[in-house]
Amino acid sequence: MAERESDTAAFSQEALTHLDTLYRGALRLTRDPDRAQDLVQDTYVRALRYQHSYQPGTNMKAWLFAIMRNLFWDRFKGGRQEDVSLDDLGDFALYDTLKDTSEIPETEVLNRIAAGEVVKAVEKLPPLHREVVLLVDVEGFSYKDAAQVLGIPIGTVMSRLHRARQQLQKQLYDYALESGIVPAERSA
């Protein structure tokens, strides 16, 4: 019994080291601080209940994320992972667009984009695309780990990621134009 208690304590200790990460993920998914807190709390409650299914030494962050995104889809989307289609942006690439339309060095444009605008752009992505960006770009998951968390093939991770990044770049380009970071008169 004492051994089981110390196992649970070690499990809880490790799980709590991922709290900030999970909270940020929950914020991006729900786009609401109260809902994010509820989602994280329920994730931990479920994790504790199913701790026997976690194999020590494996990727706990990925395991917790999988629990959280399943709860998110159950709760907020009625379990339906509907695929909202993204606008077809052809082969839009921010780098090429800036190269063609702006005299400001491309990387300098990135430096001038406000953090809040990037967060807004991420939160505007449809959830199925948003969660791939969260896992791979923000949390640094490999395609393989992201595929496991999301229950999709690696090829789908790659294609969603590509479309999501394109969408993000387009949104941030529009913002750069509107805010005058890129002079509008030179834009295509």
Added chain:
Amino acid sequence: MKSMTCDECMQRLEQYVDRELTDAEVREVRLHLEFCPPCEERFSFQSGFKRLVKVCCEQEKAPAALREKLQKILF
């Protein structure tokens, strides 16, 4: 070894930035980038973009009240 073309290099852009290429593929890409400033510029822009998304989305911390509540639940 025949070095890759710009097109072949660009096809590996996202996987390179995401560290998904094998060591051999990384070496091949780097060899190309070393001698191709236009490709090198694109690659560093794409890396910069990935970094921007990460840094901007990593700024919040969980509220103290949530942490306390979880500590009560977990311990």
